[in-house]
Amino acid sequence: MVRRVKNPNKAQRRNKGSKKGGRSSSSASIPSRPTRVWQPGVDEIEEGEELQCDPSAYNSLHAFHVDWPCLSFDILRDSLGLVRSEFPYTAYLIAGTQAEKDSWNSIGIFK
Numbered sequence: 001m002v003r004r005v006k007n008p009n010k011a012q013r014r015n016k017g018s019k020k021g022g023r024s025s026s027s028a029s030i031p032s033r034p035t036r037v038w039q040p041g042v043d044e045i046e047e048g049e050e051l052q053c054d055p056s057a058y059n060s061l062h063a064f065h066v067d068w069p070c071l072s073f074d075i076l077r078d079s080l081g082l083v084r085s086e087f088p089y090t091a092y093l094i095a096g097t098q099a100e101k102d103s104w105n106s107i108g109i110f111k
Helices: 008-016
Strands: 002-005 049-052 070-076 092-097 107-110
Touching: none
Parallel strands: none
Antiparallel strands: 002 049, 070 092, 092 107
């Protein structure tokens, strides 16, 4: 996750305190802050900040959708080795859903 200031004008006013001289702030006058990686348990999210995903930080990023929440899942062992450093990366997961009705529950196996 990457930290970015959601509203830079608000953050600039808070950091500078009271303004003198009556100049209006513009986004061009805001010094650019380097992008930092957010570390859970170390960094706090300040008011006006939001976490945003930076896709350039990943070699491989995949998402999938299930119809109902899965309260449990497990990674299945395979014979492809522990250290996977070349594409294609492969992982097998199994998950059980928690649907509104018992008849809607399912077990999913994902590759």
